[in-house]
Amino acid sequence: MKKPRQSLTIVDIAQLAGVSKSTASRALSGATNISAETRERVHAVAEKHGYQRNHLAQSLRNGRSGMIGLIIPDIANPFWADVARGAQDAAGQNGTIVLIFNSDWDPERERQHMRALIKARVDGVIVNPVHDIIDEVTRFDIPAVLIGSSAIRFPALPSVGSDIVQGVRLGLDLLFARGFTAPAILLGQGPRQARETFINAVGRYFQAHGRSLDGLIIEDSAYSVAAGRAAMARVLHRAGTGPLAVFANNDQMALGALLAVRDAGLRCPQDVSVLGIDGTPAGEFSEPGLTTVVKPARQIGARAMQLLERAIAGEAGNDHVLLACELELRGSLGVASAVAATGAALAHVGNHA
Amino acid sequence: MKKPRQSLTIVDIAQLAGVSKSTASRALSGATNISAETRERVHAVAEKHGYQRNHLAQSLRNGRSGMIGLIIPDIANPFWADVARGAQDAAGQNGTIVLIFNSDWDPERERQHMRALIKARVDGVIVNPVHDIIDEVTRFDIPAVLIGSSAIRFPALPSVGSDIVQGVRLGLDLLFARGFTAPAILLGQGPRQARETFINAVGRYFQAHGRSLDGLIIEDSAYSVAAGRAAMARVLHRAGTGPLAVFANNDQMALGALLAVRDAGLRCPQDVSVLGIDGTPAGEFSEPGLTTVVKPARQIGARAMQLLERAIAGEAGNDHVLLACELELRGSLGVASAVAATGAALAHVGNHA
DNA sequence: AGCGCCCATGGGAACGTTCCCACAAGAGGT
DNA sequence: ACCTCTTGTGGGAACGTTCCCATGGGCGCT
Numbered sequence: 010m011k012k013p014r015q016s017l018t019i020v021d022i023a024q025l026a027g028v029s030k031s032t033a034s035r036a037l038s039g040a041t042n043i044s045a046e047t048r049e050r051v052h053a054v055a056e057k058h059g060y061q062r063n064h065l066a067q068s069l070r071n072g073r074s075g076m077i078g079l080i081i082p083d084i085a086n087p088f089w090a091d092v093a094r095g096a097q098d099a100a101g102q103n104g105t106i107v108l109i110f111n112s113d114w115d116p117e118r119e120r121q122h123m124r125a126l127i128k129a130r131v132d133g134v135i136v137n138p139v140h141d142i143i144d145e146v147t148r149f150d151i152p153a154v155l156i157g158s159s160a161i162r163f164p165a166l167p168s169v170g171s172d173i174v175q176g177v178r179l180g181l182d183l184l185f186a187r188g189f190t191a192p193a194i195l196l197g198q199g200p201r202q203a204r205e206t207f208i209n210a211v212g213r214y215f216q217a218h219g220r221s222l223d224g225l226i227i228e229d230s231a232y233s234v235a236a237g238r239a240a241m242a243r244v245l246h247r248a249g250t251g252p253l254a255v256f257a258n259n260d261q262m263a264l265g266a267l268l269a270v271r272d273a274g275l276r277c278p279q280d281v282s283v284l285g286i287d288g289t290p291a292g293e294f295s296e297p298g299l300t301t302v303v304k305p306a307r308q309i310g311a312r313a314m315q316l317l318e319r320a321i322a323g324e325a326g327n328d329h330v331l332l333a334c335e336l337e338l339r340g341s342l343g344v345a346s347a348v349a350a351t352g353a354a355l356a357h358v359g360n361h362a
Numbered sequence: 363m364k365k366p367r368q369s370l371t372i373v374d375i376a377q378l379a380g381v382s383k384s385t386a387s388r389a390l391s392g393a394t395n396i397s398a399e400t401r402e403r404v405h406a407v408a409e410k411h412g413y414q415r416n417h418l419a420q421s422l423r424n425g426r427s428g429m430i431g432l433i434i435p436d437i438a439n440p441f442w443a444d445v446a447r448g449a450q451d452a453a454g455q456n457g458t459i460v461l462i463f464n465s466d467w468d469p470e471r472e473r474q475h476m477r478a479l480i481k482a483r484v485d486g487v488i489v490n491p492v493h494d495i496i497d498e499v500t501r502f503d504i505p506a507v508l509i510g511s512s513a514i515r516f517p518a519l520p521s522v523g524s525d526i527v528q529g530v531r532l533g534l535d536l537l538f539a540r541g542f543t544a545p546a547i548l549l550g551q552g553p554r555q556a557r558e559t560f561i562n563a564v565g566r567y568f569q570a571h572g573r574s575l576d577g578l579i580i581e582d583s584a585y586s587v588a589a590g591r592a593a594m595a596r597v598l599h600r601a602g603t604g605p606l607a608v609f610a611n612n613d614q615m616a617l618g619a620l621l622a623v624r625d626a627g628l629r630c631p632q633d634v635s636v637l638g639i640d641g642t643p644a645g646e647f648s649e650p651g652l653t654t655v656v657k658p659a660r661q662i663g664a665r666a667m668q669l670l671e672r673a674i675a676g677e678a679g680n681d682h683v684l685l686a687c688e689l690e691l692r693g694s695l696g697v698a699s700a701v702a703a704t705g706a707a708l709a710h711v712g713n714h715a
Numbered sequence: 716a717g718c719g720c721c722c723a724t725g726g727g728a729a730c731g732t733t734c735c736c737a738c739a740a741g742a743g744g745t
Numbered sequence: 746a747c748c749t750c751t752t753g754t755g756g757g758a759a760c761g762t763t764c765c766c767a768t769g770g771g772c773g774c775t
Contacts, residue, residue, distance in 0.1 A: 018762085028724075028725085029726075030761090031724070031763085032723080032724055032725075035763095038763080042721095042722065042723065043724085044722085044723060044724090047723080062481060062761085062762075063483060063760090063761050063762065064481045064482045064483060064762095065422045065427060065761080065762090067762055068730095068762090069418045069419050069731065069732090069761080069762075069763095070729075070763045071762080083447070084446055084450070085440070085443045085447045085660075087438070087440060087443075090443045091438050093437055093438075093462075094436070094438045094464065097462075097463075097464065106478065106482060109462055111450065125457065125459065128416070128417045129417045129459060130416060130418050234646075291644040294587075294617050294620070294644045294647060295647040295648065295649065296648065307438075371730090371732085372733095373731080381754080382756075383732085384733085384734090384755055385755075387732070387733060391733080395752065395754090396752095396753065396754085397752085400753080400754085415732075419730070419732040420732055422730090422731080422732075422733095422759095422761065422762090423732045423733045423734080424732080424734080424760085
């Protein structure tokens with residue numbers, strides 16, 4: 010019953026169906042110039058023997074591997090997992106296979122992975138660049154799409170990211186509507202573009218409202234729960250108590266802020282309000298639930314895949330797509346006026362504007 | 363400066379280095395029978411021109427694609443993302459590429475992905491089987507390793523999973539130590555093996571302690587937050603108030619249980635204690651933090667990869683590896699004796715034993 | 716009825732690599 | 746000095762597919 014170890018080839022199928030390998034190839038690849046009857050027969054034989062065309066040989070011959078590479082920081086990070094999932098779903102529709110690599114924010118790893126992808130002869134790559142190391146991409150000039158906020162540094166390549174300006178506007182509109190017109194800002198660490206993009210968006214928003222960032226509490230930190238917790242402790246120390254709100258540059262920091270509030274013996278949202286940005290699933294279960302600006306992770310992956318397909322097809326156009334964020338309202342953001350008096354924190358920063 | 367679109371081949375490199383393609387191949391593949399001097403020269407030329415051997419051609423010729431397939435339910439699920447990461451890290455050490463596919467718990471998708479992997483000529487597969495559809499694996503007899511609790515249904519194939527019996531023992535030991543000798547049990551839904559494995563482990567534990575499951579509140583549910591929340595509401599209804607503890611068959615349900623406790627106006631852990639199993643990151647930020655039995659997701663992936671490599675190498679041995687779980691102590695599990703009186707729930711079930 | 720044309724098919728080359736075998740040159744033994 | 750053994754190298758076949766080109770038969774057109 011079981012076939013011998015050696016898998017059968019298209020020549021075997023051709024013989025079994027009584028045609029040449031060329032005809033069998035035409036039948037299986039869905040070419041036009043073949044009679045319906047022959048096509049059926051070949052398909053029947055192939056099906057019967059469980060034959061699958063060798064993708065390697067196919068790729069080698071026609072120069073298309075049907076694979077694309079995806080380099081992200083870490084698949085175990087929920088945001089990037091969602092991006093990957095979006096890309097995979099979009100790719101799966103044409104039978105394209107996605108090769109996922111984790112850079113771990115390490116330029117050297119990124120470079121190694123790039124080489125591996127070139128070796129594997131992927132048809133294109135989607136990269137969240139760690140640094141300015143897109144040399145490899147441009148060097149082998151392979152179709153590429155950039156994802157994430159750092160894409161802005163490479164205007165020559167198409168890119169997809171979340172619309173941080175719009176997302177920040179969403180968040181600040183909500184904060185302002187709730188009466189928090191001088192929120193503290195928690196920022197991530199230095200070199201990556203994300204920090205820059207975020208604080209610029211905040212600045213632009215304030216400018217549009219005839220104000221400046223002067224007087225706002227802006228705390229530098231890092232993109233982790235622990236760092237956010239520590240940073241928030243510093244904020245609370247600086248601000249005193251009162252109807253304070255904080256807008257963190259990612260959900261991890263926001264969750265840390267939640268913990269810091271509790272550490273200080275304060276309540277959220279009664280004493281301090283917290284707003285995050287990302288949309289991490291953990292925000293659903295914190296107490297209170299984290300109100301946050303959710304980035305369209307899955308759509309970013311899907312859209313990047315679409316753009317890449319266009320690039321591979323040679324239809325140029327290096328678009329820079331920014332996808333809209335959405336607000337997820339949970340319990341961590343209260344109302345400033347609900348607090349008895351205009352608190353110290355608000356008064357403290359208010360007179361600078 | 364920039365090379366023409368057509369990437370250069372080993373023949374070009376050979377010519378440039380003044381050797382034959384055979385020699386160039388030997389130099390690049392690290393074969394032994396070649397002079398050190400020639401090897402250096404070829405390598406230098408290859409490096410200079412940014413040449414990368416065509417992995418497709420390589421694979422086609424020597425029958426090894428250097429790729430393995432990984433079929434998991436969903437990469438966007440943190441547990442499976444961790445498994446994937448573990449497998450990737452282990453694979454990366456030999457330059458093996460991991461192809462990740464999401465079955466979404468759908469047998470039809472699983473089958474499609476299996477076919478895609480066969481087509482891509484992967485050297486082996488790691489599968490978390492949705493159902494009994496391992497026909498495809500056995501049909502094409504490709505080296506395979508199973509992961510997850512359903513592996514037990516396919517004794518002929520090597521497998522890796524978490525040691526549920528040990529994990530449940532860990533959890534119940536803790537519950538018993540805290541004075542909860544009759545915890546309620548929240549179970550996931552039917553067809554999958556996980557439910558069976560879990561409840562059997564619980565039964566075995568009780569049996570070892572000279573008791574039976576009779577009288578325990580066992581609530582059937584599904585593996586989601588919403589389902590866990592609803593199921594916990596039913597448990598609370600049945601049990602009345604008191605020093606109740608609940609052991610859920612996954613963290614999602616446990617998080618739902620936390621919400622249900624709050625819905626009912628009760629406090630955790632003062633009134634009700636909750637224990638989960640999985641180790642989902644969201645459990646860190648719930649209020650209180652979720653005490654849980656964490657499954658060794660990353661190690662499962664890594665170990666499965668090792669086993670698969672052995673299987674590919676032909677070193678048979680279909681081991682069934684079970685990796686130990688660990689306890690993560692957070693706030694959701696209290697102490698029964700801390701409650702004023704022996705509560706109604708405990709008394710209710712106690713007399714059945 | 717004859718001519719050309721299209722359609723279905725078959726044969727061979729090619730994709731880029733590795734493997735097998737042959738061969739030359741030098742070393743070492745009798 | 747001859748034979749053998751080793752070491753480095755080159756030439757060709759092979760992996761399984763698709764593409765290009767050639768061929769033959771049927772059909773419509775003049």
